[in-house]
Amino acid sequence: MEKKRISKAVINRLPRYYRYLGDLLEKDVVRISSKELSEKMKVTASQIRQDLNNFGGFGQQGYGYNVEYLHSEIGKILGLEKQYSLIIIGAGNLGQALANYADFERRGFFVKGIFDINPRLVGMSIRGIEIKNVDELEDFVKNNDIDIAALTVPKAKAPQVAADLVKWGIKGIWNFAPTDLNLPDDVVVENVHLSDSLMKLSYKLSEKRKLAD
Template identity: 55%
Template sequence: MSKNGNISSSVIKRLPRYYRFLGELEKQGVERISSRELSEKMKLTASQIRQDLNCFGGFGQQGYGYQVQSLREEIGHILGVDKAYSTILIGAGNLGKAIALHINFETRGCQLTGIFDANPRLTGETVGSLAIRHTDEIEEFCKAEHPVIAVLCIPKANTQAIADKLVGLGIRSFWNFSHYDLTIDHQGIEVENVHLGDSLLTLTYRTSHLKDSEEE
């Protein structure tokens, strides 16, 4: 657990990177690693790594470094990968289906329990092990299964209204791919807005300036 309740968003965003890198080291058979060695692999400073981990109590031993498996397990616990939060996905178009099929929810603290779409022609179609349900069934499903996370892959115009409805049905966290910056005016609700196009634009900016520098 954290030593205090005010962990910065930048530290939180680095935790999944630690978890991923430590997983790769574990697969390679690495049993322990120093903050300096980990910093070289992750392109962070050793001081930054120590500061980040100290937010949660610190896990290393001076002169020994970090025990890879133990540290990964601790970070996984902090991230909640052992929680199996019931999760629903709204919008079974190409993006929604790709997320349902290719994101390993179980290793990230979630269990995908329902997929919904407003298109009646998709009702009953199977995605992985789940049959798509019509969105008219969401309320009944939430009352029975009590999901707490919703993945939104729906048209921008519908996002706020559907999110507000889902909050009333017990959803507490949103992973939002709808190209709409979702905001929820309720305490205790978490939103992660994902804009894949923004990431690509960042890359094109860097590519453009790389080209400009080469031409100078």
């Protein structure tokens, strides 16, 4: 059987579907049609049905979709039924923010270690996890089964740290450094480029200003 390639655009939309369905679930909504959902999400009903049908039929003609079932199925597609262990490299404000964000645990992402080079931070604890010196990183990664490393180190350090992590066996990197990482194909990188995001906001504001003329 030919396995249909899922487009990036579809994958980008999945977390948003998951979020909306989670909200509906909290409001005890039992069923929803693609039409109703499309109005809430401001997309076309067609797109919702097309997107979902990349993964199989989750609905029922004449009824729509069962919210709880669809939510759980999208969760499975996103790999959220599994648990992930995570380390944070860089215990600055952003690293600490991630470590403190308890909500990730609810989704199955568990912080197993936090590392920094700054001796003033090493030894401190965040939510019961002691910040370790980066010179312990190699041993830690090799001796623990870590799925994801969140990289919250300065731009200049990021490529080397990433290369080391990969050498030691890390297969998933959540990159917050404002630079792209060139890593082997079997390593998965997800970028969060805050400055890119701010520039996009700046662009949109400029456009509005121009329109106002």
